[in-house]
Amino acid sequence: MTTPLTPTPSHRQFGRRALLAAAPAGVLGAAAASSAPAAATQTAAVAGTHDALLPSAASMMRTIEHLVSIAPRKTGTPGGRKAAEYVASRLRAAGMDKVWIEKSTSYSWEATEASLVVGGQKIDQTPISYSLIGGPEATGVRTLGPQGLQAEVVDLSQQPLSALSRLDVRGKIVMIDLIFLTPLLALSPLMEFLNDPSGEILDAQTLLTANPYITTLPYTIDALQAAGAAGMIGVLSDYFDSNKYHNEYYRRSPMEIPGMWITAGEAVRVRSLLDTEPTATMRLTTRRRKVVARQPIGVIEGRTKDTIMVQSHHDSMGPGAVEDGSGTSEVLALAEYYGALHRRGIRRDKTLMFTTFDTHFTGYQAHDHFGRKYVLDEETPYRIVANDTIEHIAKKGRVGPDGELLLLDEVEPRGFFEDLSIEGKSMIIQTILRHDLRATTMLNAQAMQPVGIPTDASWAVICGVPTVSLIAGPIYLYDEADTIDAIAQDELVPILKANRDIIDWFEQTPSERIGLVAVPPLT
Template identity: 45%
Template sequence: MFKKLLLPASLILASLVGCFGGDDSSKKTSSSVSAPNVAKACDKDDSPEARGIPSENRIYAWIEDLVNVGYRRTGTPEGYAAAAYVKCQFEKIGLDDVHYEYATSWGWSADKTSLSLGDKPVDAFPSAFSFITPSEPSVFTTGANGLKAEMVDIGLGTPLEQQLKGVKGKIVLFDLKFLLPTAGLAPFMEFYWDPTLSVIDSDLSLLVANPFITTYSTVLDAAMDAGAVGFVGVLADYFDSNNYYNEFYRRSEVTIPGFWITAKEGARLRQQLKLGKQEAKIVFEGSRKAVESRSVVGILTGKSKETIMVQSHHDSVFNGAVEDGSGVAAVLAQAQHYASQPKESREKTMLFVTFDTHFTGYQSHMAFIDKYIKDKDSPYKIVANITLEHIAKQGIIGADGKLEVRDQSEIRGIMNNMGLPMKAVMMNTIVKHDLRRMALLQANVLCTAGGMPTDASFVCREGIPTASLISGPIYLYDKADTLDKIDRKQLVPITEAFIDIIDAIDLMPSALIGLLPIPIVNPVEI
């Protein structure tokens, strides 16, 4: 089923894969490209709107520009265009030493896919990063006649259920469950601002779970170990869409082909399976190639080597308005404000970065950690991190199973491993700027155990005091993450609030910024 690409490393890196092609993404990207040359620097913008705290319209325009780039997947023309856009904005704002940081990641593309059960086609969406050769490039195919095997329903996909059903040589049908509802964060809550108690509603939106922490690894590791040859995941906790594009979870390299289907389609398949033994057919063709990732870095020098890092990520799987056009725009807003201030006003240096590879394995994040934090010769001593993501409107599953978006903020939080002085600052700031439906979440144990579930994970696990703005709307990994999901009214208040937080960090002795790390043996990979 696999053909290894026996090519020199330099040639592999020069042949960069396009985006996922099993859906309509072929309209968005080329299937194979060479990395474009780095564009010339953009001139500094000295217009009035490029100074001070940017307006709501300016912040939103940055998001809109990124959305219009297309599907910003790592190693694609659109991915490089997003990096170039951020680099140009950093230069226009007036950051110093604006440059790319490079790392090698993986580009995955499913170019021809279909699923049927019996003689009936199934409305299915290819599961990202499935059917791969672990740690190697490959071309994958189910062959000219496709993969044919019996489909067996394993319910929740527990190892016991798979053992009882005897899944060897079969295609498994299971319910993918989302494990962390908003209410599940209550044990980490240090503070919550919601003066109208909007969180108490009749449709139990607190029980809507985010799409990041799921049963994916548990079910598929067991299925592969038991000899399953393919999978079909029912999006049991999702709205009526199968366009779910999961991250690449490095601890589970899935070597069998798979698809996502809606809960409604899953019910139909289960009714069909009740009629007796059914053969399914999978057609799955594509490739996995090494690609070059580009993170963007810019600097504002202060009075000392001590450095405050402000980050997000510019890659996405679809148009990515909330995930993470909103985060990039929030970083640009901070950069514009601080670039408008005199150098003498900063006690500490500021480092701004938007990462690549958020969805393809975080290789750029880890390379950055090695160069800027672990390397003792780094010119920057990072003493605090601010991560900005997901300025989003609330999404719930309506009574008809469709996605319903409300004109209020998704419940959000600032995950942090800060010390008590900074926690007090953040609480006061949340109230001062009336950031409703906002929680302060204690993440010290998470950081030492393996990392908080945000783009800041690899920074905080190194012991860097971190405040990470995050929300988990259910539509994050879907085509539904479009511009109408941006919580525009919060763009400026969020900017002003984090200016207050960063100003406090800048004035605070570094020893008082964070909590002492809690030593935990054998940290768990996210």
Template identity: 40%
Template sequence: MDRTTDLPADGQRRPAPGVPDSDQIFSWVRDLTAFSARGTQTLDDHRSVDYLCTRLRGFGLTDVQVQETESFHWHASRSALSVDGTFIPHAPVAFSLDAGNGPFDGGNGNGPFSTGPDGLTASFVDVGEGQEDDFAEADIDGKIVMFNLRFVLPRRALLDAGEFVHDPHETITPADLDTANPYLTNFEDVVEQAIAQGAAGFVAVLADYFDSHDIRTEYKPDITIPGLWVTKTAGARIRTLAKKGQPTATLRLEGERTATPARTVIGILPGCSSDTIMIQSHHDSAWEGGVEDASGTAEVLALAAYYSSLAREQRPKTLMFVLMDSHWTGYQAHRQFVETFITAPGLARRIVANVTLEHIAKQAEVGPDGQLLVFDRPEYRGIFENVSPPLKTAIDHAVAEHGLERTIRLNADELAPLLGELPTDAEFVFEAGIPTISLISGPLYLYDKADTLDKVYKPDLGPVARAFVDIVDHLAATPSELIGS
């Protein structure tokens, strides 16, 4: 495996003139984080859409539009948890106790949801790791089930799969490699088993997490029973209570699911060809979302600002800048975009490549006392790609030339089947057959309230933009039929 690529002979990294620097890009990140919790059906989602349209038009893009498609908003208005009368700190599991039968993926609909005026009171059963043997030994019918939520994709797995790793200062240490990101977990398997065996509700212990229960993961369909998150410390407290006998728990969850449109902001810069390079991120967030994904959105703005400063004849291909939401509610915006701009017959504009930018993050670990430790260095990040060998080389050179340390290039065609999907915002475009180059990192706090402005790794904002100018320039100069792998 190549570990790095040499810098130019003079040792200097050459920024493309006119590319916004880290300070400018960070100002856009800061603006976006002021629109906190930019999910569908929120005032701040509307504000962020308006902000992005204004920015793109301010750069000189004349073809700026907003595509809407049906999505929803899930909101918990009240929750509670007690075990044998002892109050337990917690947070609602988003999308649990989904209501009704409607048009959305998973067969869920709209309306209020509730465990009733007195909540759900039932016997409490601990199934530990939630393995088949754990369920086989437990009678959970009509009971509230507790299990350990585990993160199952450690950094080590991605590092081992890398075709190219840029770590010139040898900062990768064995102590870092066992930390797993919160994207892939055992959640769906365990909850599906609990529902199948008649559980009335569940409590998920964040066993691999820092001392927080403020996590909001991506949309999971078919969670027909109520669920709550608790910290590892709270889970240990519940287990201490359980040692005194068969405990009784009361779980309460109330809220509403509401139909609402998802909004995709699209800006187009015509080039010398109608063949189009799509540059993408998502603008919504569960919380303040400094890393997820104000940072990725600001990188897309940076590329739009740069390329709009060029004359049309300096753009060999058309560029389309795409900022989606519904990242948290089932990706309806992403699916609609693909149907409209990729799979629809007879399109005058043909998307020939996708570039996706997400999560310019500081590295984080769980400290010895369970606290979140954040380091002033970049989180490990991957570039998933399925492009031709010359473009792979161009990626490697851009990463090295602009100093994107701790970056791993990964073969998307090989890894997506193993992971079950491409674990980035580009998944639906990738599945539609578009050659993709997708930058992403998965810091531990990615889905947490702790994802605030200070978690963004500001020194890399400008270098990421400059590296991807180089990459986009190579895509634009490559004959379209030679882009894919």
């Protein structure tokens, strides 16, 4: 979930490198809490004035339903283009001063003629997204041909990746587990504040449930290809009973070999078949095209070009209700709210920019392009001084006792990654409490600045833009199971109000005081 942008020292002018960057998270949280009341009171007083102009949950649900109706919204496909144009049209209707679509280059991928046969039996599978490609920017059709790839299968499932070093897998198909690497517990060192009065986060199963986007897949691809493997059967061992897992493209680890996802249950069947016939036949044809990524952008001009950016992403591999119809609905609702204020003659000092990104699944090229053009190279008039990113308003997902997906009537644990000043941290804590955002944490993004954070705002953190990024990681996020039923509808308006308050604090705060205080150079 990160981008390869490398900021230069001149782009830390808003306090990116912090005097408190190395302080323990608990200390930061305590400090923020102690200074909270004064800052929060001002924000709350301003924010509460215009609540009647906020769109309703029903309005946001209609946005999500429309986005699901045109899914999949893949980059470079008709669905992706429709989604970008839909967001642009909504921004125009909301009363933006300017609306345009920022274009960049990405690469689409589609699979056809996919099958897996073991011991004469057809195996239920889904092609691993972005497998059987020729390289990072390679395009064209690649195929295993009508006869397919017939090869011996080496079963490394239920074994560590290190076991690969003891085996000769050249020309063979390797069956291996996909491991989700980051349970909620792994984020605890970054936690600055936790609002969990009902114990929803501190529940043991919740703490140990991992998100589906930080995985062993890139490491596995690199290791298998270095060892000369001919193909991969990926076992979704940490997953519910589905093989409809749509992984992201890891552009540092292009997958030139073919791959198939199977469920843990289907893996048991495959092992039984391999006992009598240790070979498999894979058939797969893929097509990769160079495509145009589209990022709709709308702005409400302020008195200055200091710009508050509000973002999500509109693309999806499946229905994409939570991922990220929910985030897009929040961005559009905020655009409508501030557009209504603008029409009433309320003008702000800072410019507001609303946008949804493309290329979330195809390599984050749009994010890379935007970060370079708008921040690092400063090619536009807009000086982005703060970023507010909203993703995944989700019901909690859990794997049931028989491997089924359970959607609970609880919100999926979520966190605000942030790298704000102490006053900003205080504001976030008070915002969480004021809007009763339960199962919610505040996470230190500054500690991850060199490598980015696991959200769509990673580019902003890497570029040194002070950022607040709301994220949740339900296990079904990259699956066909991400449907309307997964939306935490009761949370749509509280999240809307919370982000409104964050934006208003950005407006009220001098730009140079939004981020952490800069470390003076050593002399």
